[in-house]
Amino acid sequence: GAVEYLLNSWSAERYEKGLPIVFPRLSEGNYVHNYQASTYWVRNARYVRLKNIELGYNVPKPLLARIGLSATRLFVNANNLYTWSSVFDGVDPEQPTGIVNEEPYPLTRTINAGLNLKF
Numbered sequence: 001g002a003v004e005y006l007l008n009s010w011s012a013e014r015y016e017k018g019l020p021i022v023f024p025r026l027s028e029g030n031y032v033h034n035y036q037a038s039t040y041w042v043r044n045a046r047y048v049r050l051k052n053i054e055l056g057y058n059v060p061k062p063l064l065a066r067i068g069l070s071a072t073r074l075f076v077n078a079n080n081l082y083t084w085s086s087v088f089d090g091v092d093p094e095q096p097t098g099i100v101n102e103e104p105y106p107l108t109r110t111i112n113a114g115l116n117l118k119f
Helices: 004-008 012-017 061-065
Strands: 047-058 071-085 110-118
8 A cells, every 4th residue: 555644635526625735746657747847856865864773681690500500691683773864654764766657665674682690
């Protein structure tokens, strides 16, 4: 399906009902208006991305001695956790320029948790 924000594209029904219209009408095929030069789609692509983060905790050794462990570490790490940008939602600002008419494909966000035990 279409990205949610594209539902605010122009249509006769939306126009007649006075609903918000953010994008020109969606169409496919060889329509002349689809190929007109325009700055409408130009966006500032500055962004900040929290790409990698890891948080860890080493359990104090006095607590571990009671249960026969020499070391224990708890951790959580994540990749592509969040991106702050002004491009359209779902569009990766690192996407190469010149790619047109593609549905935005969301970045894969990965979150891992783990436990390291040393006996």
